[in-house]
Amino acid sequence: MSRITFHDGQDGQPEALERVAAHVRAQLAAPALDALRAAQKPLFAGIGASFAALAVPVEVLRAHGVPAQRVLSSEIEDGLTGFDTDVLLGISQGGRSSETIAAFKAAEGARTVAVLNVTPSPLAELAELAVDMGNEPDSYASTVGFTGTIVALDLIAGAIAGRDDDPWHGIGAHVRTVRERAAAAIAPLRARAATTVAADCVASGASRASAEEAALLLREVPRIPAAASATRNYLHGEMESAxxxxxxxFGDGREIDLARSLSDAGHLTLLVTAEDIAPGDHLGVVRLPATSAAPRVVLETVAVQELVQALSAERDVPIESFVFANDDTKEGGVDPGDFAIGSPDLTHA
Incomplete structure (x- = not known):
């Protein structure tokens, strides 16, 4: 997989997601993946952004009556004891996450399936089956890699559940629309947002993937301390530190009242919703088109990408100017070249 800048990832994302959807559909139609489609108790494992993405297939499968759960790969490095599963799906965009590789090496009693972007890779070599996204170029602070993973995981979950519909047709046009709307909504609040000391990212259901990815990107890109919370848990005391x-x-239900409560109290809030909500003095609104859960997560993430690149410019932090290189998180260590590709040109912002 080749590295591109964060801005290039944003610009090329509509076409890349169309390619990923077509590539994954073709693989899932092949007889070689019949065993994956027959999964009855799938267990999804990942680390970092890949773990965040797993909120999507779990939500999709549970909605279709299929018991599914996600777990940090590090929790099963010693094996699957205590987990009732017939298929372990390990997600790693580059196929080199050391924790997911360790989990596959320790897995016994379940078929292993790798879901990744890069082939060949160490994880793919360990897996009995693999679904890849076609080696799409990605930025180090992931753009296409994360959203493409959401596409792949939803199509996989749909195949396991026996779902008839495919929600990904036309995703490129939706991405372009939401990016434009997000830029317009963020412009009035970006200067104030850049001076905040922390960020809370709140969502429910499949959109928890968006909240978790948002917290990660806010830390990685503009370096704002951030945390992700489930909506109902946030209401039980967590919001008191505003x-x-x-x-x-993110959301259309209780999240709207939450956003209004926060903004009415003078706290800067950005609501990402499919509902027609008027913005206010302390409330920005990104309006999403009506979609099913997984495409919605992609569109929410597009809005987040627009936010973090704007805040990076405001805070004068070059995108992808990473500080820490942890050699034990990737099989074979960290490639210094990954850190050489930043996005110092912030004139797009």
Whole structure:
């Protein structure tokens, strides 16, 4: 997989997601993946952004009556004891995450399936089956890699559940629309948002993937301390620490009232919703087209990408100027070249 800048990832994302959807559909139609489609108790494992993405297939499968769960790969490095599963799906965009590789080496009693972007890779070599996204170029602070993973995981979950519909036709046009809307909504609040001391990212259901990815990108790109919370848990005390904080809220239900409560109290809030909600003095709104859960997560993430690149410019932090290189997180260590490709040109912002 070749590296591109964060901005290039944003610009090429509509076409890349169309390619990923077509590539994964073709693989899932092949007889070689019949065993994957027959999964009855799938267990999804990942680390970092890959773990965040797993909220999507779990939600899709449970909605179709299929018991599914996600777990950090590090929790099963010693094996699957205590987990009732027939298929372990390990997600790693580059196929080199050391924790997921260790989990596959320790897995016994379940078929292993790798879901990744890069082939060949160490994880693919360990897996009995693999679904790949076609070696799409990605930025180090992931753009296409994360959203493409959501596409792949939803199509896999749909195949396991026996779902008839395919929600990914036309995703490119939706991405372009939401990116434009997000830029317009963020422009009035970006200067204030850049001075906040922390950010809370709140969502429910499949959109928990968006909240978790948002918290990660806010830390990685503009270096704002951030945390992700489930909506109902956030209401039970977590929101009490609001103060010079940015609140990023995803959803159409209780999330709308939450966003209004926060903004009415003077706290800067960005609501990402499919509902027609008017913005306010402390409330920005990104309006999404009506879609099913998984495409919605992609569109929510597109809005987040627009936010973090704007805040990176405001805070004068070059995108992808990473500070820490942990050699034990990737099989074979960290490639110094990954850190050489940043996005110092912030004139797009």
């Amino acid at each position: 103060g010079n904080t940015l609140h990023l809220v």
